[in-house]
Amino acid sequence: MTDQTDLHAAEPAELIACPICDALYRVEEPAHGERAVCARCGHVLIAPRRRAGMSIIMLALATVILTCGAVFFPFLRISTAGFGNSATILDTALAFTDGPLLVLSLAVLALIVLVPVARAALTIYVLSPLVFDRPAWPGAIQAFRMSEALQPWSMAEIFAIGCAVALVKVADLATLEFGPAFWMFAVLTVVIVLQDRWLDRWLVWNTLDREVARAARTARA
Amino acid sequence: MSGEEALTARDAGLVACRRCTRVWPRGRERCGRCGARLVSRDPGSLSRVWAWWVAGLMAYVPANIYPMLITDTLVSRSEATIVGGAIELIQHDALGIAIIILIASVGIPIGKFVAVAYLALSVQNPARLNAHRRHHLLEVVEYIGRWSMIDVFVVAILSALVQLSVVARIDPGPAALAFALSVVFTMLAAQAFDPRLIWDRIEADAEADGPEGRSADEAGPTPRGEQA
Ligand SMILES: [Zn+2]
Ligand SMILES: [Zn+2]
Numbered sequence: 057m058t059d060q061t062d063l064h065a066a067e068p069a070e071l072i073a074c075p076i077c078d079a080l081y082r083v084e085e086p087a088h089g090e091r092a093v094c095a096r097c098g099h100v101l102i103a104p105r106r107r108a109g110m111s112i113i114m115l116a117l118a119t120v121i122l123t124c125g126a127v128f129f130p131f132l133r134i135s136t137a138g139f140g141n142s143a144t145i146l147d148t149a150l151a152f153t154d155g156p157l158l159v160l161s162l163a164v165l166a167l168i169v170l171v172p173v174a175r176a177a178l179t180i181y182v183l184s185p186l187v188f189d190r191p192a193w194p195g196a197i198q199a200f201r202m203s204e205a206l207q208p209w210s211m212a213e214i215f216a217i218g219c220a221v222a223l224v225k226v227a228d229l230a231t232l233e234f235g236p237a238f239w240m241f242a243v244l245t246v247v248i249v250l251q252d253r254w255l256d257r258w259l260v261w262n263t264l265d266r267e268v269a270r271a272a273r274t275a276r277a
Numbered sequence: 278m279s280g281e282e283a284l285t286a287r288d289a290g291l292v293a294c295r296r297c298t299r300v301w302p303r304g305r306e307r308c309g310r311c312g313a314r315l316v317s318r319d320p321g322s323l324s325r326v327w328a329w330w331v332a333g334l335m336a337y338v339p340a341n342i343y344p345m346l347i348t349d350t351l352v353s354r355s356e357a358t359i360v361g362g363a364i365e366l367i368q369h370d371a372l373g374i375a376i377i378i379l380i381a382s383v384g385i386p387i388g389k390f391v392a393v394a395y396l397a398l399s400v401q402n403p404a405r406l407n408a409h410r411r412h413h414l415l416e417v418v419e420y421i422g423r424w425s426m427i428d429v430f431v432v433a434i435l436s437a438l439v440q441l442s443v444v445a446r447i448d449p450g451p452a453a454l455a456f457a458l459s460v461v462f463t464m465l466a467a468q469a470f471d472p473r474l475i476w477d478r479i480e481a482d483a484e485a486d487g488p489e490g491r492s493a494d495e496a497g498p499t500p501r502g503e504q505a
Contacts, residue, residue: 063284063289068291068299068300068301068302069299069300071286071291071300072298072299072300073285073286073291073293073294073298073300074293074298075293075294075295075296075298075472076412076472076473076476077283077285077408077412077472077473077475077476078285078286078287078293078473078476078477079283079284079285079286079476080283080284080285080286080288080289080291080293080300095283096283096476097408097409097412097476098409101298132434132438134438134439134441136441136444136445139441139444140441141438141439141440141441142438143434143437143438147437147438148430148433148434148436148437148438149433150437151432151433151434151436151437151449152433152436152449152453152454157449157451157453157454159454160429160433160449160453160454160457161433163457164429164430164433167426168430197310197311197312198312200311201296201311201312201313204296208419208423208464208468211423211426211430214423214424214426214427214430215430217424217427218427218430218431218433218434219434221377221427221431222431222434222435222438224374225374225431225435226435226438226439226447228369229350229439229445230439230441230445232438257297257298258297258298261297261298261299261310261311264310265310
């Protein structure tokens with residue numbers, strides 16, 4: 057155990073503070089597959105994974121492809137008494153068309169399509185040069201900050217469950233069946249969860265620190 | 278200083294960035310790594326929590342008064358509020374679905390209002406639950422908060438899908454917008470909460486809890502290593 061006088065003497069750059077409880081630690085990077093957990097509140101501080109960067113980029117690419125595909129295919133089909141209809145994501149997002157409900161349309165479109173795709177694109181932009189050990193691309197820090205801020209507003213997985221609930225709700229009114237976009241959203245749910253679990257934020261910030269400085273040096277040279 | 282009281286960045290005369298966990302000397306205004314604004318303890322945190330909390334509650338009232346779904350079929354037209362829709366389901370012997378809807382649209386939102394208010398009050402007053410429990414409560418509120426949006430999505434899906442000329446059509450009611458706003462406001466209330474405020478009172482709470490509270494957790498100045 058490091059004693060407290062030691063922490064007082066350390067350079068701030070060698071320290072890490074728990075964002076939940078403010079407990080102060082000296083940075084000791086754990087081995088791959090292990091985690092450094094805050095002893096006071098249990099928050100995971102550092103959790104490096106082998107080749108996590110590449111896996112996360114792949115998952116982000118999958119998110120972009122699945123979401124774009126899901127926009128154009130129908131995700132639910134309905135039929136009753138000879139009438140039928142199928143809905144795509146765009147139909148759903150634009151369901152609230154009159155007056156103040158139009159705001160809701162735009163919000164739904166943002167929550168289930170725009171925000172998840174934007175997060176994936178930002179993630180690819182930030183991580184790609186780091187994975188190949190290149191200097192960070194310009195604006196990488198702002199990009200990663202925005203991606204982190206958008207996290208709670210990415211709701212594709214909630215929408216997937218919403219489809220299932222809708223199916224149950226109109227079961228007595230008409231026959232419903234899932235279209236291809238529903239299964240894309242189901243896969244997307246898993247992809248997004250993995251993407252968030254594998255991302256070691258501390259490692260990204262630390263690498264960005266180094267690579268942004270390097271990019272500035274090469275720009276001067 | 279008692280055993281479970283870990284050395285914090287504030288104790289060491291430093292200020293921590295909550296976004297990227299970098300530590301800076303006290304007095305610095307912005308994080309040199311990620312650019313976030315630095316505050317040792319956010320003094321405006323609680324007033325923002327309460328502001329979003331009140332806004333969320335104000336949006337939740339019309340969400341329950343106005344209809345959420347307007348259903349037109351060949352024979353009838355019905356306007357269902359959140360609770361009204363659930364009662365209708367019970368009358369149609371769909372008790373299970375009614376319970377799910379009541380939990381998602383009534384139980385969880387009200388639970389969130391109570392939990393956020395309790396957490397905000399607990400920072401100013403001695404709390405019954407220890408810091409660990411309250412931290413879990415905040416995590417649960419932040420996690421579940423997003424899921425309340427499911428009802429808005431269901432309304433959007435049904436309105437887009439059930440447009441079968443004269444046979445049946447479903448349209449959204451004004452409550453959908455109010456409910457969505459209520460969810461967004463309560464999410465912002467939970468995000469505005471500075472969780473470090475919960476842990477700052479750990480010493481006072483340990484005294485209130487008695488001896489069991491004191492030995493409940495042991496924290497040292499090194500993080501625990503753990504197999505993932
Ligand atoms: Zn902690
Ligand atoms: Zn920072």
